[in-house]
Structures are given as C-alpha cells and as structure tokens.
Amino acid sequence: MTKYFSFAATCNRWFRFSFSWAGLKPTTIDLGDGTVVHCWVPKTYEPNKPDLLLLHGLGVNAMWNWNEFISSFIAGFNVYVPDLLFFGDSYTVRPERTEQFQAQCIAGVLEDQGVRKTNVVGMSYGGFVGYSLSAQFPEMVEKLVLCCAGVCMEEKDMEDGMFSVKSLDEALTFLLPQTPEKVKEMFEVTFYKPVTRMPTFIMQDLIDVLWTEYLQERIGLVNAMCKDRKMSNLPKITQPTLIIWGEYDKIFPLELGHRLKRHLDENARLVVIKDCGHAMNKENPKEMYKHIEAFLGNPLLSPKSN
Numbered sequence: 001m002t003k004y005f006s007f008a009a010t011c012n013r014w015f016r017f018s019f020s021w022a023g024l025k026p027t028t029i030d031l032g033d034g035t036v037v038h039c040w041v042p043k044t045y046e047p048n049k050p051d052l053l054l055l056h057g058l059g060v061n062a063m064w065n066w067n068e069f070i071s072s073f074i075a076g077f078n079v080y081v082p083d084l085l086f087f088g089d090s091y092t093v094r095p096e097r098t099e100q101f102q103a104q105c106i107a108g109v110l111e112d113q114g115v116r117k118t119n120v121v122g123m124s125y126g127g128f129v130g131y132s133l134s135a136q137f138p139e140m141v142e143k144l145v146l147c148c149a150g151v152c153m154e155e156k157d158m159e160d161g162m163f164s165v166k167s168l169d170e171a172l173t174f175l176l177p178q179t180p181e182k183v184k185e186m187f188e189v190t191f192y193k194p195v196t197r198m199p200t201f202i203m204q205d206l207i208d209v210l211w212t213e214y215l216q217e218r219i220g221l222v223n224a225m226c227k228d229r230k231m232s233n234l235p236k237i238t239q240p241t242l243i244i245w246g247e248y249d250k251i252f253p254l255e256l257g258h259r260l261k262r263h264l265d266e267n268a269r270l271v272v273i274k275d276c277g278h279a280m281n282k283e284n285p286k287e288m289y290k291h292i293e294a295f296l297g298n299p300l301l302s303p304k305s306n
Contacts, residue, residue: 002204007202015063022071023080031108034093036129039082039109042074050142051118052077052296053110058222059186061088061138062211068285072293080118083111084129086214095117097217097224099125103132110140121145123281124251128225135235144241145292148278150252152259155229157249164189164250168226175251176211176218180204192248192277207248234263241268242295244288246276269295 016026024040031037034210040062052073056065062081066073083090084102092105106129110118115156119142122130127149134141157163165171174186180203187194241264245257254272271291276283 004093006209008206012063012110012209015067018067019063019070019081021075024070024074024081028089029112031105031112035083035085035105035108036089036091037085037105038089039080039113041080041113042078045078049076049078051115052079052129053106053115053118053120054079054081055106055120055122055130056081056084056087057124057126058218059124060189063088065126065209065281068281069289072289073185076296077119080110080113080114080115082106084126086217091217097220099128099132099221099225100136102129102221103122103136106133107137107140116140117142119143119145121147122149123147124149124223124278125225127151127283131218131237132226132256134237134239134241136290138238141239143296144237144239144262145244145295147244147288148246148249148252148257148280150256152231152234152256152263153226153229153252154231162253164191164256168223172219172222175222176215178207178211178215180207183207191283192246192275193283224277231259231263236263238267240295243268243270243289244280244291245270245272246278246280246283247272247274248276249278251278 003055009175019040025043027039027041029037029039050282054062054066056062062083066081070079085092085105118128120133122145124147127146128151130144131146131149134144158167174182177183177186180200183203185207205233243257243260245254247254257270259270273280273284273287280288
C-alpha cells in the first residue's frame with residue numbers, strides 16, 4: 001500500500017536538493033569485490049581549496065547528518081560526503097563489518113576521486129572510521145575532528161557501569177529503533193533536550209525509511225565496533241586532532257572524551273559543548289561548526305550568523 005505522505009522521504013528529497021544546490025553531485029564508486037560506495041563530491045573541483053571529508057554517524061545517512069553544515073563547509077573546501085557501508089546506496093557483499101574495513105573503503109573512494117590529503121570530520125560512528133583512516137593511511141589525513149566518538153571505550157566499560165545500559169543488545173534496541181516507543185527512547189538518550197511530542201505515524205515513518213534497510217548488517221557494525229575493544233589495541237595517531245563532546249552525552253559519556261585526550265596527549269584538544277547531548281549536530285550546530293572552523297583554520301570560512 002502506498003503511503004499518502006512520508007515525512008522522512010520528503011526530507012530525503014529536500015536534502016538531495018540542498019546538497020546539489022550547495023555545489024555537490026552524487027556519484028557511485030565501485031571498489032570491486034562487491035563493494036559500492038555512494039558519495040557526494042564537488043561538481044567543480046577548485047585546486048586552491050583544501051579538501052574535507054565528512055563521515056556520518058550510525059543513526060542516519062550522510063545527508064541527514066551534515067545538511068546543516070554543508071553550505072558553510074563548501075565555502076572553503078572541496079567537500080566529500082560518503083554514505084558509509086549499509087547506509088544510503090553504499091553496500092558490500094563481503095563479510096567484513098569493522099571500522100577498519102569501512103576506513104579502507106573510504107580510502108578507496110578518496111583515491112578514486114584523486115584526493116591525496118584531506119581534513120576529516122567524523123561524527124560518532126563516523127569518528128571511529130575517521131580515526132581508523134588516520135591510523136591506517138596517515139599520509140591521507142591532514143587534520144582530524146572527532147565529534148562525540150567514543151573510540152577510547154573498552155568492552156568492559158559496559159560491565160563497569162559507564163553506560164546507561166547494561167548490555168549491547170539493550171543499546172541496539174534504541175540505536176536502531178524498530179518501534180515508535182524505541183524511537184522516543186532514542187531521542188531521550190541522544191538529545192539533552194529531546195523532542196517530547198511526536199506523532200506515532202511520524203516515528204513509524206522514520207523507522208520505515210531510515211532504520212529498516214540493512215538492519216542486520218548495521219547490527220553487525222555495532223557488534224564489530226564493540227567486541228574485544230581494548231585501549232591497548234588503539235593506535236596513537238599523530239595528526240592534529242580536535243575532540244568535541246556534548247556535556248551530557250549519554251551514548252558516549254564525556255569521560256571517554258577526556259580518556260581520548262589523555263591518549264593523544266599534546267596532539268589533541270578537547271572542547272566541551274555545554275547543555276548538549278550526543279546529537280550536537282542537531283542541538284547546537286552553530287557551536288559545533290564554530291569550533292571546527294577555528295581548528296581547521298581556513299580563512300575562507302566564516303561562522304554562520306543569526
């Protein structure tokens with residue numbers, strides 16, 4: 001049965017228009033071995049501008065994550081915005097689910113597009129991929145920005161009570177929600193000031209459009225991200241790194257930001273956004289953008305004013 005209206009599908013159409021209007025075009029890169037990555041790339045490459053790679057989080061595709069920022073970033077950068085595997089039109093038939101494999105695929109996209117060195121901004125799960133890209137392909141990454149990306153977590157942290165949930169299975173019920181009740185819980189966990197009222201049909205529509213496809217594969221991504229994770233296995237990258245965290249992040253508590261700062265020592269700086277949860281890109285995008293712009297240091301960029 002055809003729905004009379006889909007809020008999420010309408011947002012998808014608007015975001016596609018917004019990305020195109022800003023100066024990006026969609027492209028599909030076949031990396032071989034059954035792996036295909038969809039990526040937004042510049043319509044016109046400008047050699048005088050540096051390059052910028054934006055990596056989205058687990059809950060949404062690239063457009064939903066970065067729409068608030070795209071026009072500002074394009075003012076000073078050649079911007080590349082891929083959908084990670086099992087989001088949007090990106091997929092693989094290979095069995096790998098690790099962030100290391102995601103990073104290898106992103107490196108393949110950059111090579112295909114002729115990008116030799118780029119700045120990287122990763123949001124949440126995208127930060128895991130960005131960190132791995134920086135570790136595996138250090139020559140490709142100029143500067144790295146990690147937004148509420150708990151790369152320093154350990155599997156035992158859940159047992160030790162760091163998180164609001166007691167098991168990964170419990171976390172998955174709202175990280176990849178399949179009922180309106182779990183969508184509401186997701187908003188309560190990811191936002192400091194969550195949306196308190198949303199029609200049930202809108203929440204179900206979000207599930208149908210955003211969180212139904214590739215469900216088992218995405219569960220595999222989360223499991224691979226957490227399984228046997230230890231600080232002793234985390235490489236120490238050397239690129240200048242900005243760590244941005246929401247003061248009241250319930251997905252990845254702020255302690256993980258301090259832990260990462262200690263791990264990277266003088267190569268990193270930690271900024272905490274006040275009165276903000278995990279979804280800082282939605283709750284306070286202007287503050288988030290301001291810190292990224294200052295760190296990347298491109299004079300062509302200027303913060304939005306309103």
